[in-house]
Amino acid sequence: MPAFVDRARIFVKSGKGGDGHVSFRREKFVANGGPDGGDGGKGGDVIIKVDLGINTLSDFHYGGKYKAENGEDGGKRRCHGKSGSDIIIKVPQGTVIKEASSGKVIVDMSGDTTEFVLLKGGKGGNGNMHYATSTMQAPRYAQPGQPAKELEIMLELKMIADVGLVGFPNVGKSTFLTKVSNAKPKVANYHFTTLTPILGVVSLNDARGFVVADIPGLIEGAADGAGLGHEFLRHIERTRIMIHVVDAAGTEGRDPFEDIEAINNELSKYNADITKKPQVIAANKIDMLPDGEESEIIQRLREKFEPQGVKVFATSTLTGKGISELLYYISRELDNLGEETFVFESEYDPEVELKTENEAFTVEYDSAEKEYVIEGPKIEKMLGYTNLDSEKGFAFFQNFLVENGILDQLEALGIQEGDTVRMYGNSFDYYRNADTETGSENEESAPDQDDNIDYDSEENDEFNE
8 A cells, every 4th residue: 555645855857849941842843842850749737636436645745847748840741749638647636736936826626726837838939930021031930849847746645525623642642533424544542553544535424524634643743754644644634623632541641631722833833723623522532531531621612612613522432422412513504504605815937937937038238348238048049040141030030029128128228220239249320220229330230051951852863953
């Protein structure tokens, strides 16, 4: 049986878009055919999907890297590159996906959310067949595919249960769950016998049933990392009602009043909102109280906690006393609370955050050098795949400045014709004309290069002659 794992940290990466292709058609009797370079394929997405057949994150226990497939490059004869395959990561229902470094919630795989595209694959680049114009009939430029996106994420399983059983170790929670539901946890007289949260379904005649989660026993200091209880506090966050199971008989020398206060203190330190949930006290093991003491201890518990809105039930998992009354009370309370599952709100959008991080740029004036400086990952990336020495490449560069609002920012800073613009070692003289709004200090373009260009033919000897 696989180990129960409710937290895991993994690396995910979408697929890169395939590059567009540069090629030219060569047909019989048509020596100079037009461009026919095909488009690159789209990169695969990273998709998170709920699988109702699993209830643990054990598959991710050792971390790992999960990568979608890259899109294939375009080919000659207008051949479109194959799109990369998506990667589907299956998780249990109730898994919360967080950005690992900040801990911000990306998506909660609960409620209606059963599938989520975490990272989109890069779009494929256009082949050179898209860039032919009346003045540029043989473009030697193709668009590269968009880059992949990558992210380190934290998976946290927060069980979806209506009711959570909390209490110190060995107060009878596991026995209680066995008594009231279909769950079969191991029961023994040892602290921390329950080492994993266990779910059980309670069925009632003529009343709504509900799901109960037995949360492993807490001890004082759990919220600060003491013992094992702190590992499972997250599973209480979704529950709508909590049952404090306490040993009313004090069989291990514990005081039930002190135990209830201590548990509430630990819950409050972990998440103050938890203590605002409706609570019920199950004063358990009353069968072990001496004659006449049951009414006294139960009365004292009711006098202290019921004025705070916390109902107290005297129960015995051995004889079954008080169990039915408690369960029907819980059922009625759940009816009053409604059916809505608690879902964590999104705090981090990878599409927005990664775009901001990877594609930002700055436009500033360097008064010492008397130059306008444009920098940033998006600029550096664009310069890396653009041939500024070719006519078409420089036209693409000019359009890039216009479409991304860079020229507007330069004008807002007061740039004048003849001023110098610097981008990572490239310097340009700024001027305006009818088509574009920037110019190069080098008016003569270098001749077009034929490297990496396919000249397609029908492999006809007559043509080759």
